[in-house]
Amino acid sequence: MTFLPIVDRELRVTARRRGTYLTRMAMALIAIVLGVFVYVAGAGRPPQERGHVLFQALSFLCLLYCLAAGRRSTADCLSEEKREGTLGLLFLTDLKGYDVVCGKLAATSVNGFYGLLAVFPVLAVPLLMGGVTNGEFWRMVVVLINTCLFSLAIGVFVSSFSRDSRQAFGANFLLFLLLVAALPACAGAVAALGAPHRFIPELLLACPFYSFYLSFDAPYTGLKEHFWISLAVVHGLTWLLVVLACMIVPRFWQDKPAPAGRKRWRELRQAVNYGGAAKRKVFRRRLLDVNAIYWLASRARMxxxxxxxxxxxxxxxxxxxxxxxxxxxxxxxxxxxxxxxxxxxxxxxxxxxxxxxxxxxxxxxxxxxxxxxxxxxxxxxxxxxxxxxxxxxxxxxxxxxxxxxxxxxxxxxxxxxxxxxxxxxxxxxxxxxxxxxxxxxxxxxxxxxxxxxxxxxxxxxxxxxxxxxxxxxxxxxxxxxxxxxxxxxxxxxxxxxxxxxxxxxxxxxxxxxxxxxxxxxxxxxxxxxxxxxxxxxxxxxx
Known part of the structure; x- marks a missing residue:
């Protein structure tokens, strides 16, 4: 049997799609247009300075793209299969959890990842202008690829135990904030409320923005160890989330009765969002007299x-x-x-x-x-x-x-x-x-x-x-x-x-x-x- 057969199939299918090549061309064209805009906006400055500003601007936009595109493409990949009832059919075969997870990652991430790769040649233009060193460029490339994989892993992990699309996207965003922003926020709080000049940079190691900042030459010179440790921590979290998704998927695809605690929580949430039976009846009668779709779209009264x-x-x-x-x-x-x-x-x-x-x-x-x-x-x-x-x-x-x-x-x-x-x-x-x-x-x-x-x-x-x-x-x-x-x-x-x-x-x-x-x-x-x-x-x- 072929190793990771779904990955093999999805890559072959994606290679035949016109959209795969159009996405790469569109991303490269967008990067070129933005690069020209930043370059022209700095007219009158030395070429080295314009090259450095161009590199910083494109790198930051690529970082935001990686954090957004990866989570967006995988947020509903497995939960959609659960809603449609097709995930269980896959496990009737010899496929394992890692086959399904890796297959979904390959199916949903190829276009976004190819788009990121298409930007790298444009990102290398400042090298010719003298505003960026070789080490700075290659560190940035590694950080962007690592961040893209991290974002994909967040999406597929949340989707492995979710079923509803809205809940999947909401939990995706909350997990992203927890991993990326919670510890830096704690570091900021300690610095603001604690002793003077008391700052704990170790709390930033799991944040991709920290490794992005350290990839530039000036901060990298004094914090080399922090850069590589931060890169390793983010990469380790990526593999941890993927492994957990592979373990969760075979156990969460069945339709099982909800536990008593989860059922009570669901009833409480429904009562808060929709109100009690008497209130729902009054609300339904009042809105149905106006328009049936109005009631249907407004049932969540909160x-x-x-x-x-x-x-x-x-x-x-x-x-x-x-x-x-x-x-x-x-x-x-x-x-x-x-x-x-x-x-x-x-x-x-x-x-x-x-x-x-x-x-x-x-x-x-x-x-x-x-x-x-x-x-x-x-x-x-x-x-x-x-x-x-x-x-x-x-x-x-x-x-x-x-x-x-x-x-x-x-x-x-x-x-x-x-x-x-x-x-x-x-x-x-x-x-x-x-x-x-x-x-x-x-x-x-x-x-x-x-x-x-x-x-x-x-x-x-x-x-x-x-x-x-x-x-x-x-x-x-x-x-x-x-x-x-x-x-x-x-x-x-x-x-x-x-x-x-x-x-x-x-x-x-x-x-x-x-x-x-x-x-x-x-x-x-x-x-x-x-x-x-x-x-x-x-x-x-x-």
Whole structure:
């Protein structure tokens, strides 16, 4: 029998896919574009300095890519097989746990890993510019590959004992924070609250950001041992998570009765999220009188409270900063940073929630049942929008009012920047509303054709939120080139105007297209998956 037969098969299948090569080419093209932007933005500096800045920027973006792409690709790989009932069929054969786990890793990680490899030639360009040494480059390559494997291991470990996709992604993120951020947070707390200059760098060894920092020449010179120990610790955690996943998978694929303790915990969680039987009955009657889909999407009554809890935490953080910094905290930079964080978080949240219900119903086949009832397409869309309005409308309006009020106060503190501050606040408030509307429609349209809710959310965020910033980056590159040629560089009004224009354009184009598709071709989009050639997740169990 072939050693790791699923890995062998998946690699052969992946080698025949066009998307494998397109992903590598797209990642290399993105790295080239970002590199050109960083290089042009530093026009006038010495080549060595620009090369070092280019290397730092691309390396940091690659690190974020590794931490995000690895966990995203493997977060639901095994739990999906459990929900579909195909994982047990694999264990009827001679396959072992490590065969299945390694096969899923190969099937889900090839594209992301190839994309990382495609960036390395671009990352080596600063070597030719003299801004990076050979040792610095190769240490960074090792750190990025190690981080990518670590991220993949986190995803596959959580997926090995999970069943629900949402729980898998949530537990994935929590484990990531526990391994990457918990010990560094303890080190920071000890340094802040303990004796003066009391810092414990050993608490950072399990954090990939620490080995990333030590890979540069300046910190590496004095902390060589820490770099290699941190690299070994992260790599050891990777193997530990993979081995644990191989041991867990054969034992957690069966449908077993829940233990009494877990059952009580599930009932308590359901009572908190949905309320008691009497409250659910009243809530159901009230929402069903309005719209059936509205009730279906709003049964988890705590969702609006989650948004308010997030805003309360952000408000508490701002108040604590104001109490410690005083009037310095009213600086416009603080307000703009706070507004970007809150607005971006709300937009991402809307993108995740807007298409979640439709994507899950589409994947489970429940959407066809809904379309066979008396519910019209307008009823389904209206119910989805009502649920989003119930969850986000009032918090978004409160955020806009508070941001405008803060900017008004900041303008009073800095009269010379009054016009700039007020213009930025008005543009930001308008874009928050426009992006929220566009994200709602685009997410619902994408959810009908995407492979999973995760793919739908990523596609929606890319179109509405990332594309305008990429276009603005292109404008900034052109402006820097013209400034390098002697043409005066434009001011803040130029860049703010283009950002607003690109944002409104993206919202209008993608939002209107999604609205037209949903209102005119909803049923065709919902049934589109039946016209595609679908294959099993592993190919052996279908």
């Amino acid at each position: 969702k609006p409270l989650h948004v308010w809890l997030f805003l309360g935490l952000m408000g508490g953080w701002w108040i604590s900063g104001w109490m410690s910094a005083g009037r310095l905290w009213l600086d416009v930079t603080t307000g703009v940073t706070m507004a970007l964080i809150v607005n971006s978080a709300l937009k991402l949240w809307i993108a995740l929630e807007a298409g979640q219900r439709l994507a899950e119903d589409q994947k489970a086949g429940a959407l066809e049942l809904l379309l066979s009832t008396r519910l019209s397409v307008q009823d389904i869309l209206r119910g989805q929008l009502l649920a989003l309005r119930r969850q986000f409308l009032v918090p978004v309006l409160v955020v806009i009012v508070l941001e405008l009020a803060f900017m008004w106060v900041a303008a009073g503190e800095s009269p010379q920047f009054t016009a700039k501050i007020l213009t930025m606040s008005i543009y930001g408030s308008v874009m928050l509303i426009a992006d929220a509307v566009a994200l709602s429609w685009v997410a619902m349209a994408t959810a009908l054709t995407a492979q999973s809710p995760n793919h739908a959310s990523v596609s929606t965020i890319t179109r509405v939120m990332i594309v305008p910033w990429l276009l603005l980056g292109a404008v900034a590159v052109i402006a820097n080139i013209l400034a390098w040629l002697g043409i005066p560089e434009p001011g803040w009004k130029f860049y703010l105007g283009w950002w607003f224009a690109f944002g409104v354009l993206a919202d209008g184009v993608f939002g209107f297209t999604a609205h037209w598709q949903l209102t005119r071709n909803f049923r065709e989009l919902a049934l589109k998956r039946f016209s595609r050639n679908s294959s099993g997740s592993l190919g052996l169990a279908k």
